[in-house]
Amino acid sequence: MFNEEHNLVPLRWAMVGGGRxxxxxxxxxxxxxxxxxxxxxxxxxxxxxxxxxxxxxxLGLDPDRCYADYATMFAAETQRPDGIQAVSIATPNSTHYAISLAALRAGLHVICEKPVTFTVAEAEELRVEAQARGRVFGVMYGYSGFQMLHQARAMVQSGELGQVRVVNMQFAHGFHSQPVEQASSGAKWRTSPSVSGSTYVLGDLGTHIFHAGQYITGLKVERLMCHRQSFVASRAPLEDNAQVMLQYKSGAVGSLWASAVNAGSMHQQKIRVVGEKASIEWWDEYPNQLRYEVQGEPVRILERGMGYLAAEDAGVSCNRIGGGHAEGFFESWANIYHRYALAMHDAEARQQGTASVDDTQSNVWYPDIDSGIEGVRLLECCVESADNDSRWVTF
Ligand SMILES: NC(=O)c1ccc[n+]([C@@H]2O[C@H](COP(=O)([O-])OP(=O)(O)OC[C@H]3O[C@@H](n4cnc5c(N)ncnc54)[C@H](O)[C@@H]3O)[C@@H](O)[C@H]2O)c1
Structure with a gap:
């Protein structure tokens, strides 16, 4: 069950982006x-x-601490005895790398939106910088705080499905079936290569469910092929629909469908993991349930918050209230932020040479820069494949 009690002083935190x-x-x-x-x-x-x-x-902040730009903020805050310790970066994609690097160099822990950078090389540079400075670098895969994704991982890892054969992933909404970017600034930058990067739906949507697949299965991708289209022609060269075939090193295979033109669909963010003995399936529109299908037996729907689920990470629970009550998007995000905070306190304690805040809370899992790098690698490989007649590309 969720533990509200802690003796931790709140981290002094700032945001870049995420404005009105x-x-x-x-x-x-x-x-x-x-x-x-x-x-x-x-x-x-x-x-x-x-x-x-x-x-x-x-929002109630001291006006002196509402800055014109991130560089001014980092410079001013590092001079203050009560300066910020952590920053979240919620700006469009093209700015993530420069702001993250500046934040790390200012000695801050960083939580950055996805896709974390335009290139793998940039993301790897951020990892080196974070490691050298002992800073936490989180990448905001906010869906990964849902308890049923952790349950899915536990079931795969404990062998309940047998060897994994197929991983089917999709995040395919219909909100951009028409050229809505003509009237929406948020949709506009997503379809502009200079701001969005080399992809639209693959980066915006595909990285989320890909991360879930990596987290749940732990499988390593060997190679992939990708086919992408711009059904709204003015979005070219960026895709509003893409299909990816994956081969994993274990011999398992996978597929990923990312789309913003799945007319009529709300989200359709789903993952199905098929093993030798059984399959599991999760859908973000029904996040409190996990389908568990054993060959030859009736379907079972596992429910969040129930005692029959796998034990959770020591000291960190994704279960805030007992079974039967709905938890959703905001709880999932809060679970991830909770983990970031524990990791940051742990990093601070290590840097000061003191023991970790609490042994049960050290080395807590959270979506980190490695997850961010894998997401950007997905994008690089997909673009290379799609732009070369969908040939297979080594991951
Ligand atoms: N994790 C998720 O589920 C999720 C969901 C939506 C968006 N995102 C990601 O979050 C990021 C932001 O997306 P959004 O939809 O909120 O964008 P948006 O266009 O709605 O908002 C961007 C905000 O950043 C500000 N901004 C832009 N450049 C800035 C800069 N240099 N310094 C300070 N502020 C700046 C803008 O003024 C605006 O307030 C993107 O990388 C996107 O991929 C993630």
Whole structure:
């Protein structure tokens, strides 16, 4: 069960991006504040400096700590005895690398949105920088805080499915079936290569379910092939639909469908893992359930919060309330932020040469820079394949 009690002082935390009207800024603030482990004390929230300052003040921040841009914020905050310790970066994709690097160099723990960078080389540079400085680098795969994904992983790892044969993944919504970017700034940058990067739906959506697949199965991808299209022609060269075939080193195979033109669909973010003996299936529109299908037996629907589920990580639970109550997107995000906070306190303790905050809370799992790198590697390989007549590309 979830443990609310801790003796940890909230981390002094800032945001870059996530300003007024942004899609994902509120999710970061809600998740970070949920358990009292972070306190928002500063921000460079917006490309428009005045709007960003006004927004920060409205959130209750000291106006002196609502900055015009991230560079000014990092420079000013490092001079303060009560300066920020951690920052979340919720800006469009093209800015992640430069802001993350500057944050690490300012000695901060970083939580960055996905896709974490444009290239694997950039993401690897961030890993080196974070490791050299003993900083936590989280990548915001927010769905990975759902208890049933952790249950799925436990079932695969304990052999309940037998050897994994097939991993079927999709994240295919229908909200951009028409050229909505003409009226929506959030959709506009997603379809602009200079801001979005070399992909649209593969990076925006595919990286999420790919991460879930990697987390649940632990399988290593050997090679892949990708086919991508722009059904709304003005989006070319960026795809609004893509299909990927995967071969894993174990001999298992997989597929991934990412789409924003799946007309009528809300999210359709799903994963099905097929083993020799049984299969499991999870769908983010019904996140509290996990289908468990043993060959020759009736289907079982496992429910979140129940005693029959696998034991959770010591000291960190993804189960906030007993079974029967619905948990959702915001709980999942809060679970991830909770893990980031524990990891950051652990890193601080290690750096000061003191024992970890609590032995049960050291080495806590969270979506880290390695997960971010794998996501960017997926994108690089998909683009190489798709742009070369869908040939197989070594991962
Ligand atoms: N993890 C998820 O589930 C999830 C969901 C949505 C978006 N995202 C990711 O979050 C990021 C932001 O997406 P969004 O949809 O919120 O975008 P958005 O366009 O809605 O908002 C971006 C915000 O960042 C600000 N901004 C842009 N450049 C800035 C800069 N240099 N300094 C300070 N502020 C700046 C903008 O003014 C705006 O407030 C993207 O990388 C996206 O892929 C992730």
């Amino acid at each position: 009207g942004s899609e994902i800024g509120h999710a970061h603030r809600a998740a970070a504040h949920r358990d009292g482990l972070f306190q928002l004390v500063a921000g460079a929230f917006d490309l428009d400096a005045d709007r960003g300052r006004a927004f920060g003040s409205n």
